[in-house]
Amino acid sequence: MSFLNKEICDGDNPDLTEERRTATFDTDRMAQVIYGSEKFAARRRQITKSISRIPALQDTKPLAFMTREEKITEACRELDVLSDHWEQLIYVNDEEEALHLHREVIGMEGHPFALHETMFIPTLVSQASDEQQEKWLGRARKREIIGCYAQTELGHGSNLRKLETTATYSPSTQEFILHTPTITALKWWPGALGKSSNYAIVMADLVIKNKSYGPHPFIVQLRDEKTHQPLPGITVGDIGPKMAFNGADNGFLGFDHFRIPRGNLLMRHNRVEPDGSYLKPPHAKIGYSSMVKVRSRMAMDQGLFMAQALVIAVRYSAVRRQGFLEDKSQEVKVLDYQTQQHRLFPSIARVYAFIFCGLETIQLYEKLILDVNKNGDTSGMADLHSLTSGLKSVVTHFTGQGIEQARMACGGHGYSMASYISEIYGVAVAGCTYEGENMVMLLQCARALVKAVELVEEGHPEKLSPMMAYLTKPSVTVDLTVGPEAYVKIFQLIAKKQAFKATEQLHKFMVAGDSRDVAWNKSAVELTKASRLHTRLYILKTFIRRVESITDISVKAALTDLLNLHLNYELLDVASYALADGIMSSTQMDFIKNQLYSSLEKIRPNAVSLMDSFQFSDLQLRSVLGRRDGHVYQNLFEWAKSSPLNQSEVLPSVTQYLKPMMEKSKL
Ligand SMILES: CC/C=C\C/C=C\C/C=C\C/C=C\C/C=C\C/C=C/C(=O)SCCNC(=O)CCNC(=O)[C@H](O)C(C)(C)COP(=O)(O)OP(=O)(O)OC[C@H]1O[C@@H](n2cnc3c(N)ncnc32)[C@H](O)[C@@H]1OP(=O)(O)O
Numbered sequence: 293m294s295f296l297n298k299e300i301c302d303g304d305n306p307d308l309t310e311e312r313r314t315a316t317f318d319t320d321r322m323a324q325v326i327y328g329s330e331k332f333a334a335r336r337r338q339i340t341k342s343i344s345r346i347p348a349l350q351d352t353k354p355l356a357f358m359t360r361e362e363k364i365t366e367a368c369r370e371l372d373v374l375s376d377h378w379e380q381l382i383y384v385n386d387e388e389e390a391l392h393l394h395r396e397v398i399g400m401e402g403h404p405f406a407l408h409e410t411m412f413i414p415t416l417v418s419q420a421s422d423e424q425q426e427k428w429l430g431r432a433r434k435r436e437i438i439g440c441y442a443q444t445e446l447g448h449g450s451n452l453r454k455l456e457t458t459a460t461y462s463p464s465t466q467e468f469i470l471h472t473p474t475i476t477a478l479k480w481w482p483g484a485l486g487k488s489s490n491y492a493i494v495m496a497d498l499v500i501k502n503k504s505y506g507p508h509p510f511i512v513q514l515r516d517e518k519t520h521q522p523l524p525g526i527t528v529g530d531i532g533p534k535m536a537f538n539g540a541d542n543g544f545l546g547f548d549h550f551r552i553p554r555g556n557l558l559m560r561h562n563r564v565e566p567d568g569s570y571l572k573p574p575h576a577k578i579g580y581s582s583m584v585k586v587r588s589r590m591a592m593d594q595g596l597f598m599a600q601a602l603v604i605a606v607r608y609s610a611v612r613r614q615g616f617l618e619d620k621s622q623e624v625k626v627l628d629y630q631t632q633q634h635r636l637f638p639s640i641a642r643v644y645a646f647i648f649c650g651l652e653t654i655q656l657y658e659k660l661i662l663d664v665n666k667n668g669d670t671s672g673m674a675d676l677h678s679l680t681s682g683l684k685s686v687v688t689h690f691t692g693q694g695i696e697q698a699r700m701a702c703g704g705h706g707y708s709m710a711s712y713i714s715e716i717y718g719v720a721v722a723g724c725t726y727e728g729e730n731m732v733m734l735l736q737c738a739r740a741l742v743k744a745v746e747l748v749e750e751g752h753p754e755k756l757s758p759m760m761a762y763l764t765k766p767s768v769t770v771d772l773t774v775g776p777e778a779y780v781k782i783f784q785l786i787a788k789k790q791a792f793k794a795t796e797q798l799h800k801f802m803v804a805g806d807s808r809d810v811a812w813n814k815s816a817v818e819l820t821k822a823s824r825l826h827t828r829l830y831i832l833k834t835f836i837r838r839v840e841s842i843t844d845i846s847v848k849a850a851l852t853d854l855l856n857l858h859l860n861y862e863l864l865d866v867a868s869y870a871l872a873d874g875i876m877s878s879t880q881m882d883f884i885k886n887q888l889y890s891s892l893e894k895i896r897p898n899a900v901s902l903m904d905s906f907q908f909s910d911l912q913l914r915s916v917l918g919r920r921d922g923h924v925y926q927n928l929f930e931w932a933k934s935s936p937l938n939q940s941e942v943l944p945s946v947t948q949y950l951k952p953m954m955e956k957s958k959l
């Protein structure tokens with residue numbers, strides 16, 4: 293079956309048009325699967341269309357040619373235009389629509405509202421009492437104030453228990469006194485803190501009568517609402533340029549005995565009474581929920597980052613012709629090379645897999661917040677914490693790898709800022725660090741795994757959560773030809789073996805006399821391996837579940853090819869474990885390799901449409917190389933001509949230095 297996809301093909305590069313004609317599915321239908329519903333996929337298109345009708349939002353000067361200050365100013369200008377059209381463009385308070393709007397118009401380099409939407413408002417929703425929400429949430433949603441999330445300090449990010457900023461309660465004045473006792477206690481890194489925000493959620497150590505209660509969230513006004521000047525007692529500024537994300541003003545913040553009212557401690561789950569008595573929360577880590585919220589989004593957001601890079605690389609590979617295969621009269625599209633397919637298609641599969649996981653974890657977080665806020669039920673917190681800790685680490689790592697391969701797949705032009713892939717890479721890999729450094733978070737996931745293994749060893753398998761149930765599965769011989777379930781079984785055995793081995797190693801060191809912490813550190817590499825396998829198993833199972841649920845036959849067939857590629861690629865990638873433990877034979881390995889190569893061939897005709905289905909506009913992609921029309925060479929030439937360096941034939945640097953130097957050399 294062959295579809296001419298709905299998008300207009302006329303005028304596009306004929307090589308791309310040909311790719312779109314041969315696709316076996318409808319990209320609008322695929323978009324429904326990617327974005328979780330027909331309704332949201334349609335809303336995205338509608339929003340994109342509405343944006344295209346607002347002249348002030350069309351791309352002006354390319355971001356690559358802008359200074360940092362110009363990028364920040366441009367983002368603010370766009371936010372101002374958006375603000376004037378907000379209610380016509382999206383449903384007010386719809387988080388997904390707001391995120392789409394920002395991604396499309398402002399892009400990924402950061403902007404003053406990035407943390408306002410993703411952490412400031414969510415913290416108020418999850419941590420502020422009803423009364424506090426009444427006071428601040430409405431104002432935040434109406435954008436009367438701009439907020440950020442200030443937790444990390446110069447000296448501590450990972451180890452939250454050692455944050456040094458203090459919030460000391462003064463019963464006589466019913467105030468908290470915020471203070472930065474040392475240079476390492478300066479808040480450092482929070483996005484949009486430096487210059488844009490006038491409010492912040494500040495995580496500080498709550499101290500009452502000389503007793504420390506650990507990090508708690510406070511809402512703090514940083515700047516005067518009229519003048520935007522920092523309030524007395526507050527030192528705040530920008531931390532300087534970064535590897536990417538330079539449209540954002542990540543900042544520093546210090547307090548000099550800065551007083552805030554008692555009512556500024558967010559008190560949905562814990563309280564400090566006027567006399568200083570403390571009511572503890574129903575779960576010790578409930579104050580960490582905003583981090584879990586962002587981690588639960590990361591599989592989706594990182595999937596979309598990698599998708600952007602792959603749209604660019606796949607479209608370009610279908611237009612770029614170099615070298616010959618059978619027909620010596622015409623050079624081939626580089627997408628026809630097996631190595632190019634092997635470089636790109638497994639990442640396409642991962643993009644889909646990550647996004648399916650993201651759809652699931654976003655919902656899990658929303659359910660958790662309902663359970664906690666409405667029923668005081670915190671029982672889901674531990675599982676979601678371990679799941680999202682593993683997932684953010686695995687997904688960000690593979691996203692970085694996938695984007696870098698996408699860059700290389702574009703040859704020399706991939707290295708140019710015209711491709712925009714380097715910016716996507718820089719922004720995406722920040723995710724390996726923010727919301728918990730990947731190794732640290734893999735070790736959090738490992739805590740849950742070790743506990744589960746210990747339960748099995750102690751004879752209590754019935755206490756395992758469903759995600760851990762595979763740890764009780766016996767070893768079996770598996771026939772891989774029966775389909776995805778066989779791959780799951782092998783993966784389960786590999787993951788189970790590693791979880792038991794790592795736990796055994798931990799116990800061995802403890803029996804030999806090491807403390808649990810020291811034994812843990814001596815086993816940490818093995819523990820992180822167990823966490824990765826555990827998480828990759830979850831990703832694989834989610835992918836299978838999602839594909840099984842699809843009703844559109846042609847979409848399901850295309851995704852089944854992608855799923856088969858994923859299964860074979862993943863198993864091959866962890867084959868060293870399986871071979872070492874005798875779980876798989878070398879004959880099975882050969883079978884997997886052959887399946888992998890044949891999956892590449894099956895996916896080839898659909899590659900461009902699998903990526904077109906994300907329906908990123910050219911405005912959002914910001915890539916000269918990856919534009920929908922595929923007129924790569926003309927677009928590149930126009931872009932290069934617009935470089936500021938090309939606005940004059942002879943640069944001042946030549947007149948001032950090179951010319952005199954050459955003249956001197958002649959003497
Ligand atoms: C954001 C992206 C959104 C959209 C992108 C779209 C477009 C892009 C455009 C713009 C970009 C937008 C935003 C910019 C991006 C970045 C924002 C970044 C923000 C930040 O980075 S905020 C700071 C984040 N910081 C961290 O993550 C710190 C990591 N450290 C920790 O979380 C804790 O210190 C750690 C490691 C969990 C340890 O905590 P602690 O020492 O207190 O505990 P223990 O290790 O002793 O464990 C005890 C016990 O508690 C359990 N536990 C820990 N945490 C939790 C939890 N959250 N929930 C439930 N349970 C928890 C732990 O498992 C232990 O249990 P056990 O005893 O084993 O049973």
Ligand SMILES: Cc1cc2nc3c(=O)[nH]c(=O)nc-3n(C[C@H](O)[C@H](O)[C@H](O)COP(=O)(O)OP(=O)(O)OC[C@H]3O[C@@H](n4cnc5c(N)ncnc54)[C@H](O)[C@@H]3O)c2cc1C
Pocket residue numbers: 407441442443444447448449450451480481482483537542722725726727728729730731732735
């Ligand atoms: C782009 C960006 C945006 C950010 N936005 C915000 C924000 O909005 N708000 C905010 O509060 N913060 C923000 N941060 C800060 C971020 O959350 C922290 O940088 C992150 O949590 C890592 O902490 P760290 O810098 O202390 O790393 P460190 O912990 O110092 O990591 C250094 C090394 O030590 C290792 N390590 C540390 N502890 C352990 C351990 N227990 N076991 C094994 N290895 C360990 C790590 O694995 C790593 O290899 C942002 C950071 C970036 C890059």
